Amino acid sequence: MGVGIKVEKLNAWFGKTQALYDITMEAFANHATAIIGPSGCGKSTFVRCLNRMHETVPEARATGTVRIGDLNVYNGTAAVQIRRRIGMVFQKPNPFPTMSIYDNVAAGLKLNGFNDRKRLEEIVERSLKLSALWDEVKDQMHKKSGASLSGGQQQRLCIARALAVEPEVLLMDEPCSALDPISTGKIEELIFELKERFTIVIVTHNMQQASRVAEFTGFFLLGKLVEFDKTEKIFTTPSDKRTEDYITGRFG
């Protein structure tokens, strides 16, 4: 089951440049929340702050409170512990190139010291089924490299890899921006099914995609959260002029 995310007064910096200003918002359990906004508005930085991936960049730092379920992300818990409970899917599919499909999915567990082979087999099968890749790869998942799949398949492989560690939250940073329309459609369908088990936060460049997959949407501009509301409301009767200008295509 997914858990909710509560963000309060989140500020983030790259060196001396501030990238996020006092973000306060919520993502509800077992719902999809979309983050939209023009390039450079801090969308990616925001989701990367949720699982502390932000701090893997030299000189990057963040302050504020992020709660994921009962977990206080910025207080005391080690970053690696947090990331095990929060799955992440990146913009460009990034399977481990020298590993087989099976090893890619099992990587998160194996590298964290989980070695029960029978359980691993089960988890890999379940994760690949969840990400709708099982039927396409089940016959050769031990022999073929993850890098030999098509772009859309690679992205679903990355989703399976993220799901295998059984996270409560799935963060997706523009997961379809490098994919063709058919693969994009598959991943969007997937998001619908995954909502039943996980809380999803998806960054997207594509406003139609946000309206298709997410119940809630946050609009970011220049590092600030301009508006956060039900997706329907954002796309039909936004309360902020800037949101309206963005969704009607006046800028961005």
Next chain:
Amino acid sequence: MNGLVTCAAAGAVILVLAPLVAVFGYLVYKGMGSINFAFLTQIPKPPGEVGGGMANAIAGSALILFLGSLAGVPIGIGAGIYLAEYGRNRFGNVIRFTADVLNGVPSIIVGIVAYGLVVLTQGHFSAVAGGVALAIMMIPTITRTTEEMLLLVPNAVREAAYGLGVSRWRTTLSITLRTATSGVITGVMLAFARVAGETAPLLFTAFGNTYWNWKIGQPTAALPLQIFTYAISPYDDWHKQAWAGALILIVLIVASVSAVRLVASRGMLKGAN
């Protein structure tokens, strides 16, 4: 114009390959006749006596190269990992510069250093001293190629591991290094092949030996040393054996590099780059 450039490139390839083929061909022509069972299994006969072989030198070379690799490969790869993953700073630049300078140090000077470090403290020549000299020569090459190969691994691959909650050291060893394995192995084999034929650093470290020796603390024969000694000797039979030794040396280097590559490629997957 296209044809002209193609011809020029093909010509350059021939110019590059010609010396290699010529050297190998000449070695086969001169050395093949002296290679026989005795040459590969016996130790040298005293000067003037015909026959004998270089078996002890072949074994000695293997021993010294093993000792050199034992020290040089882990240190070189470790330093390469440091430079690529943690060395984006001033200290890293100092190491990089040092490695490049070390790479250009004449091999005889490396031999003198190993002499001072090991032979003088031990009190006598030894296989260990030879191994240390070869290790010093291997380290900069391995360090720099390991660094380059690790930097070729896209950052997205590291991020994928971090995103799964894998710690940094584990990511470096199990993901980044593993992704770069084939390139790192190429670097190691390059360094290995280079030092396998070195004579100068062994002159006053391993020193040479006309008998069998398996003790790493004792003077040990090595193929390049043996070739050198035989080549400058006044005996006809020794000259022939020097040619044969040179041929064996090249064949063994090519064979060991190929073997490592073959074993390494077994573990690789289809479709992986």
